[in-house]
Amino acid sequence: MVSIADIGYDEVDDATGEVPCRGLSGESLKKLPCHIILDEVAAAQSICCTICLQDIEGGEIARSLPRCQHTFQLSCVDKWLIRHGSCPVCRQDV
Template identity: 45%
Template sequence: MAPPAAVAAGEAAASEDQRDGKGRRRRRPDCAGAGARILSLGVQAAVMAAALALFLLFAAAAAILLLHLVVAARAFRNQQHGRSRYRVPETSSSPPPYASRVGLSPADLRLLPCFAVSTSSSSSSPQLCAICLEVACAGERWRALPACGHAFHAACVDRWLARAAACPVCRAAVSVSMS
């Protein structure tokens, strides 16, 4: 064991190293502590850079996937509606099949035969107008279509035939005979 005087001298020397002449504590530069701090900051910076790179990678992948889905959905929607930006337009002069057909003119409608509903025919089996869903009453004006024989209120079927020259029930073409 060391003599007590040597221990006291060692403590005094240690205290002299830590204190300056005015009694203030002096810090000794710790080279190992500064290097560890720099290394720690470097590791933190590397980890943050790696995390940021992964985030940007996943964000870019998600953006590319979203862009692909938008383009595919738009192409599918255009295909469903029968139109395409890249299709060459047709040069034929015939109207497309989806074009609306024109109905009969008022002069053609006057040429179609009409009849009045009698009291005996309405009581035996009530006739129903398929356009307005009303039952035939005695004395009303009805029109029977020549092609198929379906009968309707004259006012109801005239409005229909002005838009489309076909029977509202069976879609048979209605033609006016000039006799």
């Protein structure tokens, strides 16, 4: 399996005929799982939102991407996905 980071977007474009860096629609965003970070989870392990580089606190809503399980604050990742449509950490398509 070839990681998307190893091949240029242009090559992906040729292979699929789609635009891989297109952002997600609101409908697609709603289908992604999100959950509230519990206080005890936040206390036991610091979960860093790599978009804004702040820790996700207990009671905040986070979204985990189903393919790679990377977790971000809901508001941060939604803004990102609307523009990019892929994980900000590993660039996997969502």
